[in-house]
Structure formats: C-alpha cells, structure tokens
Amino acid sequence: MHGKTAHELHSLLTNKKISALELTEAVISQIDKVESRVQAYVSINKDQAIKQAKAADERIKNNSNLTPLTGIPVAIKDNMCTKGMLTTCSSKILNNYIPPYNATIVDKIKAAGAVILGKTNMDEFAMGSSTENSGIHPTFNPWNTKTVPGGSSGGSAAAVAADEAILATGSDTGGSIRQPASFCGVVGFKPTYGRVSRYGLVAFASSLDQIGPLTKDVTDTAILMNVLAGHDPKDSTSVNLPVPDYQKALVNDVKKMKIGYIKELLGKGIDKDIKSEIQKAMKKFAELGAELIEVSLPSFEYAVATYYLIAPAEASSNLARYDGVKYGHRSKEAKDLLTMYYNTRREGFGNEVKRRIMIGTYALSAGYYDAYYLKALKVRTLIKEDFAKAFSQCDVLLSPTSPSVAFKVGEKAADPLSMYLSDIATIPVNLAGLPAISLPCGFSQGLPIGLQLVGQAFAEETVLRAAFTFEQNTDWHKQKPSL
Amino acid sequence: MSKYETVIGLEIHAQLLTESKMFCGCSTKFGNKPNTNICPVCTGQPGVLPVTNKKAIELAIKTAIALSCKIEPSSVFARKNYFYPDLPKAYQVSQYELPLATGGHIEIEVAGQKKRIGIIRVHLEEDAGKLVHQGADRIMGSDSSLVDYNRTGVPLMEIVSEPDIRSPLEAKAFMETLQHLLQFIQVCDAKMEEGSLRCDANISIRPVGDKKLGTKTEIKNMNSFRGVLKALGSEEKRHAEVKEAGGTIIQETRYFDDTTETTTGMRSKESAHDYRYFPEPDLVPVEPEGAWISEIKKTIGELPEAKKQRFETECGLSAADAELLISSPVLAAFFEQAIKLHDKPKIVANWIMGDLTAYLNENKKAIDEIDFTPAQLVEILKSIDKGTISGKIAKTVLVEVLKSGKQVKDVIAESGMTQVSDEGEIIKIIKEVLKHNPGPVAEYKKGKKATIGFLVGQVMKASKGRANPGMANKLLAKLLAES
Ligand SMILES: [Zn+2]
Numbered sequence: 025m026h027g028k029t030a031h032e033l034h035s036l037l038t039n040k041k042i043s044a045l046e047l048t049e050a051v052i053s054q055i056d057k058v059e060s061r062v063q064a065y066v067s068i069n070k071d072q073a074i075k076q077a078k079a080a081d082e083r084i085k086n087n088s089n090l091t092p093l094t095g096i097p098v099a100i101k102d103n104m105c106t107k108g109m110l111t112t113c114s115s116k117i118l119n120n121y122i123p124p125y126n127a128t129i130v131d132k133i134k135a136a137g138a139v140i141l142g143k144t145n146m147d148e149f150a151m152g153s154s155t156e157n158s159g160i161h162p163t164f165n166p167w168n169t170k171t172v173p174g175g176s177s178g179g180s181a182a183a184v185a186a187d188e189a190i191l192a193t194g195s196d197t198g199g200s201i202r203q204p205a206s207f208c209g210v211v212g213f214k215p216t217y218g219r220v221s222r223y224g225l226v227a228f229a230s231s232l233d234q235i236g237p238l239t240k241d242v243t244d245t246a247i248l249m250n251v252l253a254g255h256d257p258k259d260s261t262s263v264n265l266p267v268p269d270y271q272k273a274l275v276n277d278v279k280k281m282k283i284g285y286i287k288e289l290l291g292k293g294i295d296k297d298i299k300s301e302i303q304k305a306m307k308k309f310a311e312l313g314a315e316l317i318e319v320s321l322p323s324f325e326y327a328v329a330t331y332y333l334i335a336p337a338e339a340s341s342n343l344a345r346y347d348g349v350k351y352g353h354r355s356k357e358a359k360d361l362l363t364m365y366y367n368t369r370r371e372g373f374g375n376e377v378k379r380r381i382m383i384g385t386y387a388l389s390a391g392y393y394d395a396y397y398l399k400a401l402k403v404r405t406l407i408k409e410d411f412a413k414a415f416s417q418c419d420v421l422l423s424p425t426s427p428s429v430a431f432k433v434g435e436k437a438a439d440p441l442s443m444y445l446s447d448i449a450t451i452p453v454n455l456a457g458l459p460a461i462s463l464p465c466g467f468s469q470g471l472p473i474g475l476q477l478v479g480q481a482f483a484e485e486t487v488l489r490a491a492f493t494f495e496q497n498t499d500w501h502k503q504k505p506s507l
Numbered sequence: 508m509s510k511y512e513t514v515i516g517l518e519i520h521a522q523l524l525t526e527s528k529m530f531c532g533c534s535t536k537f538g539n540k541p542n543t544n545i546c547p548v549c550t551g552q553p554g555v556l557p558v559t560n561k562k563a564i565e566l567a568i569k570t571a572i573a574l575s576c577k578i579e580p581s582s583v584f585a586r587k588n589y590f591y592p593d594l595p596k597a598y599q600v601s602q603y604e605l606p607l608a609t610g611g612h613i614e615i616e617v618a619g620q621k622k623r624i625g626i627i628r629v630h631l632e633e634d635a636g637k638l639v640h641q642g643a644d645r646i647m648g649s650d651s652s653l654v655d656y657n658r659t660g661v662p663l664m665e666i667v668s669e670p671d672i673r674s675p676l677e678a679k680a681f682m683e684t685l686q687h688l689l690q691f692i693q694v695c696d697a698k699m700e701e702g703s704l705r706c707d708a709n710i711s712i713r714p715v716g717d718k719k720l721g722t723k724t725e726i727k728n729m730n731s732f733r734g735v736l737k738a739l740g741s742e743e744k745r746h747a748e749v750k751e752a753g754g755t756i757i758q759e760t761r762y763f764d765d766t767t768e769t770t771t772g773m774r775s776k777e778s779a780h781d782y783r784y785f786p787e788p789d790l791v792p793v794e795p796e797g798a799w800i801s802e803i804k805k806t807i808g809e810l811p812e813a814k815k816q817r818f819e820t821e822c823g824l825s826a827a828d829a830e831l832l833i834s835s836p837v838l839a840a841f842f843e844q845a846i847k848l849h850d851k852p853k854i855v856a857n858w859i860m861g862d863l864t865a866y867l868n869e870n871k872k873a874i875d876e877i878d879f880t881p882a883q884l885v886e887i888l889k890s891i892d893k894g895t896i897s898g899k900i901a902k903t904v905l906v907e908v909l910k911s912g913k914q915v916k917d918v919i920a921e922s923g924m925t926q927v928s929d930e931g932e933i934i935k936i937i938k939e940v941l942k943h944n945p946g947p948v949a950e951y952k953k954g955k956k957a958t959i960g961f962l963v964g965q966v967m968k969a970s971k972g973r974a975n976p977g978m979a980n981k982l983l984a985k986l987l988a989e990s
Contacts, residue, residue: 103554104554105552105553105554111553111554113553118553121553123547123552123553123554124547124552125547125552125555127554222556223554223555223556224554224555225554226553226554227553227554227789229788230788230789231788257558258556258558259556260556260557260558260559260789260790260791261556261788261789261790261791337785338785338788340588340783341586341588341597341598341783341785344588344590344596344597344598345551345553345595345596345597346553347590347592347597349592349595349654350550350551350595351552360647361592361646361647361652365590385783388588388783388784388785389781389783390781390783393783393785397785
C-alpha cells in the first residue's frame with residue numbers, strides 16, 4: 025500500500041479497508057528496506073509517526089474532522105521548522121537545532137491529521153541541484169543510485185519516488201522542487217510567490233523561496249496544495265487572496281487551451297532525448313485539443329546570472345544569524361568574539377554555502393551594489409515583462425524542467441557553473457514569482473524526464489488542469505523504480 | 508569672537524510608546540527579568556518573519572506631521588547588516604533609501620533668538636539587545652558576556668536634523684524642544700537619562716565665512732542635555748585646537764566620557780563599516796493611506812508652540828508664564844480645564860505655577876501623579892472671591908487638600924478657618940481691641956490717621972486672621988468716629 029497515492033489511500037482509510045497505523049507501518053518498513061541505499065531522510069520520527077497514526081485512526085473511527093490528509097504519511101523537507109524536532113537544513117551549523125515553534129505549513133499539515141514521518145535531506149540551506157551539498161550525507165536517485173536525485177529537495181523527491189513517503193513538502197528557490205521531481209519521476213509543484221506562507225521556512229533567498237508539494241501524481245499535488253495554500257498574518261509577503269479548491273481544477277480537458285512552448289528552452293544545451301520527449305508531449309497536447317504556440321523569452325539568457333546575484337545577496341544576509349551566539353554549532357576553539365564567529369562559520373558551513381555567502385556579500389558591498397545587485401533587480405523586471413508578454417498570447421508555458429536527466433554522483437560536484445546552468449529552465453520562473461509544475465513525460469537511459477508547465481501569477485488552477493489532463497492521457501506517472 | 512563657525516547635525520533615536528515590539532507581539536515593558544519579553548521572531552530563530560507594528564507607524568507619522576515633514580507615499584524597510592551578539596539576526600531592520608517622512612523643521616529659541624532647524628528625515632527601525640559583560644566593561648577583554656533580548660526589536664524612530672545647528676547651546680535647545688514636542692504629542696516619554704531619547708551628533712568647524720564644510724566627527728554616548736552641551740563644547744574646542752596647531756581632523760566616531768567631559772576616538776578599524784543595505788525582502792513597502800494620515804493628524808491637537816502663543820494672546824499671560832505652563836502637556840491641560848471653570852487665567856496661572864508647583868517640586872511628583880483636579884483648585888479660588896476664606900488661608904487650605912486628599916469644603920470647615928464676615932462678631936472684637944489700645948486710639952483722634960493700620964492688624968490678630976479684612980477696616984473707621 026506504500027506504493028499508492030494519497031487519494032487512493034484516503035478511500036481505503038475511510039472505507040476501513042486499511043488503518044492509518046497499518047499504512048504508517050508499511051511505509052516505515054519500506055524505509056527500513058530501501059533507506060540505506062537512498063538516504064532520503066536526515067531524521068526519521070518512527071515513534072511519533074506511530075502515535076500520530078493512532079490518533080488519525082481515532083479520527084477515522086469517530087468520523088470526526090476527516091481531511092484527505094488524515095492518516096497519510098508525509099515527509100517534511102528539513103528546512104521547515106518542526107517544534108521539538110531537529111531542523112538542520114542539512115547543515116552542520118544547525119546539526120543540533122530544535123525549533124521552539126512550527127512552521128505555518130507544519131501546523132496545517134498536522135491539523136489535517138497527517139502523519140509526519142521525518143525530515144528529508146537537502147542541499148545545505150537549499151543551495152544546490154543534486155543534494156550532494158548536504159552537510160549530513162548525500163541522497164541517491166531511486167531510479168539509479170549511482171545518479172543524483174536532483175536538488176535541493178532531493179530527499180523529498182527521492183522519498184516519494186522510493187515510496188518512503190506518500191507525500192512530501194519541498195521548497196523551490198530556483199527549481200528546488202521541480203528539478204528533483206523531474207530527476208526522480210514524480211510531480212513537483214512550485215506555487216505562486218505569496219500563495220503559501222513562508223513562516224518557519226528557513227530562509228535561503230526570501231524573495232524567491234516558495235514551499236510546495238512533491239507527490240506521486242497531480243491529484244495528490246492538488247490535495248496537498250489545498251492544505252498548504254492561504255494567507256498567513258505571520259508572513260507579510262503572503263497574499264490575502266481567496267484560495268480555490270484545487271481538486272476542482274482537475275478537469276481532463278485542454279481543448280482550446282493555448283500552450284506556449286518556449287523557443288529558448290528547446291534549442292542549444294538541451295539533451296537530445298529530452299527534446300524529443302518534450303516534442304512528443306507537445307504533440308499529445310495538440311491531440312487533446314490544445315493550441316500550441318511558439319513563444320520567445322529573450323531575457324532568459326540573463327536569468328541564471330541574475331539569479332546568482334539576487335539569491336546569494338539575500339542568502340548572505342539570511343545566513344548571517346548563524347554566528348554561534350544563540351543556537352546551533354559554536355566553535356569550541358574560540359577565545360574571543362571574532363574567532364568565535366570565524367571558526368563557527370568556517371566549521372559549520374559547507375563549501376557551496378560559503379561560496380554563495382561570499383558572492384552575495386560582494387554583490388551588496390559599497391561600490392558594487394549598483395553594478396551587481398541593482399542591475400540584477402532591473403533584469404528581474406525585464407524577465408517579468410517577458411513572461412507577461414508571453415502570457416498575453418497563451419495560458420500556459422511549456423518547457424523541459426531540466427536540460428538533462430539525473431547526472432552521475434560527483435559528475436558536476438567540482439564544476440559549480442555547469443551545476444548552476446542545469447537550473448536554466450526553472451530559475452526564470454522564480455524570478456517572476458510564477459506557479460509551475462514538473463511532471464513525468466518520458467525516460468532517457470532509464471531515467472525520468474520532467475515536463476514543466478508554467479502559469480500566470482495565482483493561476484495555479486490552469487497549470488494543474490493542463491498537468492492533470494496530460495497525466496490522465498499518459499502513464500509515465502505509473503512507472504516505478506525497481507529498488 | 509571665534510574665527511571658526513561650528514556646524515552640527517543631530518541624529519535622534521526615540522523609543523516609541525507602543526505596547527508591543529516593532530516586528531513581533533512581545534511586550535516593550537522596561538525592567539522585566541532578562542530574556543522574558545522574547546519570542547522566536549525577536550531572537551532571530553531560523554525561519555521567522557517580521558510583521559510590522561501598525562501603532563509604531565502611526566506614532567512616527569504623528570511625529571512627522573508635528574515636524575511639518577512630508578509623509579512619503581511609499582517607504583521601504585531595509586536590512587543593515589553587521590555582526591554583533593546583541594543583534595540576533597545579524598542585521599537591523601531599518602529604513603534607508605526611502606524613509607517614512609522627509610523635509611520638515613522645528614523652531615528653537617536660544618537667548619531670545621528664534622531659529623528654524625531643518626529635519627532631513629524621520630524613519631522607523633528596531634532596537635538591539637543589551638549586553639552585560641563580566642570582567643571588563645566591553646566585550647573585548649571580558650571573561651564572558653551575557654545578552655538580554657528584552658529590548659531587541661523595540662520600535663525606534665530616528666529623526667535626522669539638517670546641519671543647521673551652529674553651537675552646542677543650539678544643539679541642547681534643539682534636544683529640549685524636540686523632547687518637549689515628543690512628550691506633548693505622546694509618542695515617546697523622551698527621557699535621555701533612561702535612554703528612551705538618544706542622540707548622536709555630527710560636528711565640524713570651518714573658518715567664518717567659508718561655505719565648504721570641514722571634516723566631521725561623529726559623537727556618541729551623550730546621555731543627558733548637559734552631556735550634549737559638554738560633549739559638543741569640548742569637541743568644537745578640540746577641532747579648533749587641532750586646526751590651530753596645523754593638524755587635520757580625522758573623520759571618526761568619538762565617545763563622550765561623562766566623567767572627564769571629553770571625547771575619545773575609537774580605533775578607526777571599528778568604525779569602518781560597510782552595512783550592505785538592501786531592501787528587506789520579508790516586508791512589503793509602507794504605504795499609508797491619505798484617510799489614515801488625516802485620522803492621525805486629528806489626534807495631534809494643538810502643538811506646544813501654538814498653545815504658548817494662545818496663552819499669551821488670549822489669556823494675557825507673560826511669555827515666561829506661558830512657557831512654564833506648556834513645559835508639560837499635563838500641566839497645560841490642567842490650566843486649560845481650570846480656566847474653563849474659572850475665567851481668571853492670570854490668577855489660575857499664578858496659583859498653578861506658585862503654590863501648586865512648589866508642592867509638586869517638594870514632593871517630586873508630576874501633576875498627573877497626584878489626586879488633585881482643576882475643579883478643586885477652582886473651588887478654593889472661588890472661596891476667596893466669595894470671602895469664605897482669605898487668600899492667605901487659601902494657601903494653607905490648598906496644601907491641606909493636597910496632603911490629605913480631602914474635599915476642599917471639608918478642609919475649610921474642619922479647620923475653622925472660614926472668614927468671619929458677621930458684623931456683630933467683628934464689632935465685638937473691635938470693641939475689645941479699642942479697649943486695650945487707648946494710646947493709638949487717642950493718637951488717631953488727634954489726627955494721626957495712619958494708626959488705623961495698626962489697629963486693623965490688632966483686629967486680625969485677635970480674630971486669628973479670620974476677620975474679613977475689608978469689613979474690619981470699614982467697621983473700625985466707623986466705631987472710631989462714633990467713640
Ligand atoms: Zn518577540
């Protein structure tokens with residue numbers, strides 16, 4: 025039963041075919057079976073999970089307060105605060121940090137009656153595209169454990185793909201939900217910036233970060249979105265707009281929908297197999313009655329450079345609080361304040377985090393601010409304008425999620441620049457704050473390929489509808505890795 | 508006459524009178540046990556987000572209006588980045604490029620000369636925590652340091668003056684006028700000694716007639732009006748001495764020492780900061796609506812300067828008396844309520860500034876800290892007019908009412924101090940006096956009319972001061988003529 029989706033399990037639970045306890049135990053035994061090869065989790069919470077499963081069974085027995093999440097085992101990315109439970113961001117600097125509060129989304133998931141299995145691995149502070157930058161251990165792709173699961177939400181994507189969780193949360197700053205979803209053959213959705221509260225999400229780049237679901241199919245994404253979405257008075261950047269029922273958006277029909285395929289993301293630098301599978305997906309959409317239009321987003325060329333100024337600039341400030349004073353790692357060697365700062369941060373942060381802190385600090389420094397940070401903000405505006413132009417012609421934009429399938433462990437670790445370029449299709453979406461999904465659309469060398477669909481701000485329903493229709497008319501999402 | 512002109516600009520930090528902190532719900536109450544007014548937000552836990560305190564914005568807007576500033580349609584919070592253990596996020600949320608309000612002024616008076624000092628800007632920010640060092644009075648060299656986050660995040664308003672101030676005396680007058688204004692409009696209790704009003708100064712000197720500004724130094728740690736006067740006095744002298752000796756002033760931050768009454772420079776390494784300001788991505792811009800600003804304007808009422816003018820012209824008070832009355836908003840309000848009940852402003856003012864103020868000073872109390880109302884004062888004054896008590900006795904009655912908290916009429920009745928205005932009774936006393944003073948009576952009859960003064964005195968003495976002096980005079984003259 026651990027292989028099933030949340031909506032399938034929900035009817036089994038409510039029809040009393042299975043109990044939440046049985047389900048949680050089944051998932052835990054799957055974890056016991058495969059975790060040593062996948063390493064999706066940073067911490068697993070078996071005793072608590074069993075307790076929560078029993079509580080869910082009570083709710084089911086009394087038929088009180090049931091939600092589609094009641095009794096469903098969920099994995100939480102380790103950058104979302106869980107009260108009384110380690111939250112490390114896969115960093116040595118927070119390896120002992122137990123938050124005194126829950127992230128808003130954790131409160132919501134708990135209130136819905138879900139079972140929290142544990143915290144999933146990630147690139148340290150969400151900086152990376154392979155989960156190799158974890159300060160705890162790497163995670164491996166369930167489809168081929170010699171390859172990476174993508175990142176930074178690699179643990180969540182791998183856990184869902186390997187049936188070590190039914191649902192998982194991820195965070196997406198430059199593609200950190202969609203790219204690992206693509207690499208692991210699952211569905212990953214980044215909502216519009218402001219749609220889901222960031223309160224309790226350990227910040228990487230505040231103006232780009234957004235929490236979203238990683239699931240086995242589009243229906244489960246809609247179900248989890250129904251829980252995650254909504255205004256939060258604790259997050260000033262969360263938007264006070266009514267939240268639709270995303271499950272209602274799941275209509276198997278794209279007739280007359282205008283789908284724009286992004287010219288720049290079907291050319292140079294995109295893997296041949298991926299190009300051909302994406303073209304097949306476009307054909308499929310056309311068969312289903314959608315209208316396909318070529319669109320050009322010329323500013324995309326600058327998106328990666330822009331992102332690697334804005335995100336590190338914000339990160340350099342967001343990560344300054346890890347100084348050994350209040351919580352987390354504190355160097356034992358220090359004799360005075362300055363060496364405590366130096367040693368704590370030298371010992372606590374990994375190389376990629378240090379690299380980005382340095383880039384960001386430099387970009388914000390007096391004399392460089394205008395040339396780098398301010399210029400980047402201007403390009404960000406251009407990218408938004410390009411998207412707006414494209415959306416004047418179409419409802420949804422289509423592209424591959426990643427230019428390649430999962431690469432080998434260690435292959436790009438020594439070449440940060442090629443690693444950065446692997447986010448070329450996802451980064452512009454974050455810069456514009458738009459909703460986007462990645463869903464399985466084929467395979468290359470036995471590894472999944474992801475299709476990205478992007479919508480206008482707060483038009484999550486359109487994206488979900490297009491994705492649902494594609495899914496209903498293909499069976500890529502039914503493929504399972506053999507572990 | 509000095510050959511140099513001094514140029515001073517002030518930066519004032521005023522703690523706003525809000526119940527809760529700038530970006531979280533914690534109490535701003537002073538004097539609580541260390542680290543009791545804290546929460547995840549103000550201690551900079553990973554993942555927390557700020558939410559702006561609307562009351563703080565309201566109070567800053569109120570101040571900006573009172574200073575004739577322009578309220579900016581959109582102002583932006585920024586992060587000021589630096590490491591220090593009292594700053595849990597390692598950045599202070601402040602306003603930088605786009606402050607809340609700009610371009611105002613305030614009128615000061617020095618030695619009878621009025622002068623307008625420009626205000627560059629008014630903006631909001633958050634306070635830092637408090638460090639307590641063991642074994643030394645600074646962090647460097649201390650055995651250990653403890654940090655109290657109770658003050659962290661308390662709302663501060665920064666007011667920056669134009670460099671329009673030309674002497675330490677003007678600087679002191681500016682601070683006094685500003686203190687008075689902030690207290691008057693009830694946005695800050697503005698006590699320099701307690702740190703709720705703080706000030707830093709930029710000071711430079713230039714040859715008289717020169718347009719170009721000299722090199723400035725920044726003076727910190729002036730904790731009283733006297734401190735402002737002494738610090739700037741010693742610094743302008745130091746600048747002149749350096750220049751006279753052919754030296755150059757180094758741009759630096761200098762600390763004022765209250766005991767030596769001089770300033771000392773810090774090592775320039777400590778003062779060379781690059782704060783890497785950038786817009787705070789966790790907050791949205793402050794965009795106060797016109798209707799709200801109008802509402803706030805209504806709460807200001809009459810400003811001290813206008814009130815003073817009115818006291819002079821409408822109530823006929825001297826400038827000095829008016830100044831004294833507006834020195835505290837509660838004193839001015841007391842006066843205004845009293846004259847509503849008793850339309851003799853000069854007499855009311857004399858009583859407030861005379862006997863009432865004397866009592867308050869003696870008991871180190873403010874007028875709103877005692878249980879005495881304008882109506883009670885008026886009751887005493889009306890008793891004099893009615894002739895129930897003499898002016899002299901009224902003074903005793905006032906003190907008794909203030910001390911005992913009893914009703915005015917009870918104090919008058921119980922003391923037996925009511926004035927004797929009964930003709931028969933006074934005649935009886937006069938007859939007694941005439942009988943015992945044959946000498947003066949004889950002199951009077953011989954034509955030495957001045958003797959009547961002595962005889963009236965005797966009547967007053969015999970009545971223990973209670974005889975109505977007017978009646979005593981009249982009746983005495985009558986009886987002398989008859990005898
Ligand atoms: Zn707080």
